[in-house]
Amino acid sequence: MTNPLSADLLARMDAYWRAANYLSVGQIYLRDNPLLREKLTLDHVKPRLLGHWGTTPGLNFIYAHLNRVIKERDLDMIYVTGPGHGGPGLVANTYLEGTYSEFYPEIGEDEAGLAKLVRQFSWPGGIPSHVAAETPGSINEGGELGYSLMHAYGAAFDNPELIVTCVVGDGEAETGALATSWHSNKFLNPARDGAVLPILHLNGYKIASPTILARISHDELDALLRGYGYAPHFVEGHDPELMHQAMASAMDKVMDEIAAIQLAARSGVEVQRPAWPMIVLRSPKGWTGPKEVDGNPTEDSWRSHQVPLSKLAEVPGHLKVLEDWLLSYRAEELFDDAGKLLPELAALAPSGNRRMGANPHANGGLLLKDLKLPDFRDYALDVPSPGAVEGESTRVAGAFLRDVLTLNDGAQNFRVFGPDETQSNRLGAVFEVTDRVFMGDLIETDRQISRDGRVMEVLSEHLCQGWLEGYLLTGRHGFFSCYEAFIHVVDSMFNQHAKWLNVSKSVPWRKPIASLTYLLTSHVWRQDHNGFSHQDPGFIDHVMNKKAGVVRVYMPPDANTLLSVVDHCLRSRDYINVIVAGKQPEPQWLDGPAAEAHCAAGLGVWEWASNCGTEEPDAVVACAGDVPTMEALAAVALLREQAPDIKLRFVNVVDLMALQPPSIHPHGIDDAAFDAMFTTDKPVIFVHHGYPALIHRLTYRRSNHDNFHVHGFQEEGTTTTPFDMAVLNQIDRFHVAKDVIDRVPRLADRREAFADLVASRLAEHNDYIRENGEDLPEIRNWVWPG
Structure with missing residues (x-):
């Protein structure tokens, strides 16, 4: 290992890291007195202590080292965090680099701004405890583990100048989604895509138990990562000074390796899959926090996962432990009298859009260009x-x-x-x-x-x-x-x-x-x-x-x-x-102009399938979905054949949201239009692609909802024929037509005969498919009679 950091740079980077850690602890605990310029009292501490400390110092450590290589090499880089519950670290770092105050001017770079910064964390009306859309520089929601590495690769595709550093937590690495994500390197082309730098952060513990990858041997972990196709660099230890030098050395090596891979791939020779570099950072969980609390190990233990010190009002001595912890970061060496980060420390961060919190790739709408679409x-x-x-x-x-x-x-x-x-x-x-x-x-x-x-x-x-x-x-x-x-x-x-x-x-x-x-x-x-x-x-x-x-x-x-x-x-x-x-x-139902108009409306009456004209129908037959549309139309054709005097209105829905009132969804049609289409008192037999309850959910506020009778998937399925799937779930033409007859009062005298017809047709269908393995010819070859 080389020592790439001079004594001065090492001291300043360590101070920057201390500042990030200090602000991270402050966000979890403090509601006031952000620089501890008064003796800490319970009035300065939040009544409800929320957040995750354990992963945060490692995230802060990585951020500080990325700042150095970005600045020295003029890199275009974003930071994706798998341990997204380390939210205070990302907020702290974007604040220190100045981007947070640019996005949120009310949180200024002074003592008053610091007070607002720490108070807002996990506070009503404030910000979440995890990395979220409110966090500058983020594209990865911290509410659920498993997605960081795939997000990072998605960001790198077709972004040839971008490097996406992705911190993978060792707890997150146990999820199925993340375990699969390691194979994303088989799809990243260094000639046209950017690079992903995975950093596997081994701090040993989940909420209450050890992590898998932290408890296998060095050789086994190395073999696993090489088997995935990576070239791992290990940075391991507790001592901050040694760890800073080791991380700086590893960062320089991996950046050189990434540059060499891309240069070779972009030189015109045939591109082969490289062994992309990655870093394994093994550091203590809750690094720089209390070594023990109440006689129990805390740093480098599962006890530091969330809030290492709790019950400050109930347990004598805890408040003093918190005060000593905060004082250990020596904030007076980090911030000036006004509460602003000292200029020699602020100078460590990149400037402008090179700051990871300000990188436009992490606010993709800034870069979005309209697609060129054919007509x-x-x-x-x-x-x-x-x-x-x-x-x-x-x-x-x-x-x-x-x-x-x-x-x-x-x-x-x-x-x-x-x-x-x-x-x-x-x-x-x-x-x-x-x-x-x-x-x-x-x-x-x-x-x-x-x-x-x-x-x-x-x-x-x-x-x-x-x-x-x-x-x-x-x-x-x-x-x-x-x-x-x-x-x-x-x-x-x-x-x-x-x-x-x-x-x-x-x-x-x-x-x-x-x-x-x-x-x-x-x-x-x-x-x-x-x-x-x-x-x-x-x-x-x-x-x-x-x-x-x-x-x-x-x-x-x-x-x-x-x-x-x-x-x-x-x-x-x-x-x-x-x-x-x-x-x-x-079957295809609508020509181009009719299809376009129908989609723009979201739903509509198909006059060619209706026969009531401007009169009130006996019933409305409605549908949503392609197979339901065909079966609903076939039901209408059967009804006209068997009951020529029946008056039907046919409605097709292409946009399900149109069924809701406009007060619920902007695509919803108003009550007058809905009533004109579905009537206020006639039966509506609705053939739906999915589960029937959804249509009831969408229409329950409508005046005629009680007359909606929905046919849809009833969780009946097997290996069978296409039409038999419809029969099993009663969305077929026969069940739908029978439902119409059963619900039109003036056709009561025809119900028994129609029921016999339906039973006969369904029995014939059942026998035929079991004998022939396909649907009846009259079903397979059915066409709309026009």
Whole structure:
């Protein structure tokens, strides 16, 4: 190990670290007296002590050393923290470098500002205890562990000058999402992408037990990380002076290695996957904190994970221990009489946008450029009349996405993400202009795989989601397709991103980013062949729990409506868009102009499928989703055949949010329009793609809600035929038509005969599929009669 730090620089860096640690402890404990210029009393301490100290000094240590290499080498760098509950450290460091006061001028660089800084932490009306959207320089929500490294790689893709330093906590490293994230290096191309510097922070403990990676041998850990494809540098110890020199030496080495890898990759020779450097920092948990409390070990122990000293009013002596702890940082050597960081220490931080708290990549909306989009109307299928042609909706959308990739190839700001399903989901047209990216070994028989592809495929929904989030949060655009049943893998990740977006809208300096758009296909109604495990439409219910300002759910019934929805979603900002659309051949209902108008409205009456004109109908048949639309139309055709005098209104919903009142969601239609469409007293038989309860949730405030009768997925599934899936869950044409007859009073005398007809048809269906293994010809070949 060399000693790259001079005595003066070492002393100043250690002082800077002490300042960050001091402010971190202050945020956890203090409500006043931020520089301890008065004797500490209980009046200066918060009544509720919240936060996480244990990981924070390590985060502060790393930040100080990154400042040095950024400044010396003029690096473009952001800081992603896996132990996001070390929030006081990130707040402290962005305050010390000056960015915090720029974003929050009321928290000035003086004693009054310090008082506000420490008081606001984990305080009503203040800031969270973890890294969050309010924290300058952050793109990684600290509320849940596991996502830091995938966010870091997502940020580095197509950012050739950016270095993303990612601190991975040893507790976080135990999550499945993080364990998979190490493989992201197989997708990072040093010729066109930036670099990720992982720093595995081993401080030994979780909340109350040891961490796995901290308790395996050095050789085993080294072998594990090398097996993942990294070249680890170890920085280990307790003594601050030795650790500063060791970290500075390791930082210089890894920055040299990153520069050498990128120089070689950008020199024109064939790019191979390098062994990217990383750092393993083994330091005490709660470093520089109390060595023991009440006779129990605290520093380098699980007891320092959160708040090492509690019950200050109840336990004699604890207040004095806290005072001695704070005094150990010697704040009088760090801040001047006005409470401002001394200039010789402030000079250690980079300036302007080189400060990690001010780097525009961590506020991606500053860098966001509109996508160049082709005119989606040029891709519309020719639909001379409703149901006259069949088409594969997602295949049509794939051609549109192909040309989005082409138009934005020079900008390199758009990628397609999915778990090994791009071709399966009928988006294969994108492979006409790009490949899947892969930096592992390539062999002669590989197809549509290269170092330069723009399709991100890996059999991990976690990685797809995390990469895309990192890509979006740093100012780019993307599109995520997935089998509907397995998008549940990222339920919690969706949660965290939705919360981030919701909070960021209230942070004035956070600029809007491109929306996260899902295409869920291979959906519940056409997973008959894969069986019950593949049949679940519940993700949309999960999505609908979020704030109206963040989420959108679309159910285009055919290819042309899907084109319009995809175009709209790619233009949107600060949303999570969920599109559910099938990939199988299906009837096409609307021509281009009609589809565009229908999507703009969100829902509407299909006059060509209705027969009541301007009169009140006997019943309204409504639907949302492609298979439900086909079955609802088939039910209408059956009803007209069996009861020619019935008067029906047919409503299709493409935007589920339109069902809500406008007071709940901005896409909602007003009560007058809703009543005009769904009536105030007639039965509404609603055929829904997902679970029936969702439609009731969306419409419960409407005047006619009691007359809504929803058919949807009832958790009935198996390996069967497509139509039998509909029958099992009673969204098929026969059950729907019978429900209409049963609920129209003037048709009471026909109910028994119609019930017999339905029973006969269903029995015939049941016998036929078990004998032939496919649906009846009249079902398979059904067309809208017009």
